Amino acid sequence: MKTLVATLIGPDKTGLVKQLATLIKQHHGNWQASAMSELAGYFAGIVEIRVPEEHSESLGQALQQLPDFQVQLLEGKQTAQPGQILKLTVTANDRLGIIDEVTDVLNQLNISVKTLKTDNYPAPTTGTMLFEANSTLTLPHGQTLGDLQARLEALSDDLVVDIDVM
Template sequence: MKTLVATLIGPDRTGLVKQLATLIKQHHGSWQASAMSELAGYFAGIVEIRVPEEHSQALSEALGKLPDFQVKLLEGQHQPLQGQKLKLTVTANDRLGIIDEVTDVLNQLNISVKTLKTDSYPAPITGITLFEANGTLTLPHGQTLNDLQARLEALSDDLVVDIDLV
């Protein structure tokens, strides 16, 4: 078996995920894991596929022929970083640089970002734009939750940080 990781980006349209699933199945591939999203009218996705060696080239070529999409394929698997899994939520009044500041702290502590989803929306009563980031992280051995929380909360008075063990 061969592992392929396909990234796709292009105009969003109905039936795209179904088309991708059918294509993978037709080439004897097995859909393992994925993350997909629509942003500003575009579809972006990444999917891990296991496929028998003898079908991997045909599947790669078929994926590359998806109309209106840019597709990049990577082969093989890499060993994930080891450590404690965390779920992080950061909420703040929207302003420039929040993700830059948060990821600077994560980088200083050698913390790996596994998933990250962000959004901005109006606060219910005031209408002020709020920014929210939700992610899963890997806290390396030797780092503590308390240190991470304190360093993130020190970034700004309005930054609310919620960290849970997964």
């Protein structure tokens, strides 16, 4: 078996995920994991596919021929980093640089970001724009939850940090 990672971007329209799922199935691929979003009128996605060696080339060619899409294919590799898996949610008043500040702390603590999803939306009562980041992290051995939480909360008075152990 071979693992392929495909990134896709193109104009958003109904049926794109179905089209992709059908194409993967037709080429004997097994959809493993994905992250997909509509962003500013575009569909952007990344999908991990396991496929028998003898079908990987034809699947890759078929993905590259999807109309209206820019597709990049990479061969997957194992990158498991030992440590504790955490779910981190950070909420704050929307402002420039929040992700830069948060990832600076993560980098200083040698914490790996496995997933990251961000959004901004109006606060229910005030209408003030809020920024929210949800991520899955790997906390390496030797780092503590308390240190991570303290460093993140020190970034700003309005930053709310929620960490769950998975």
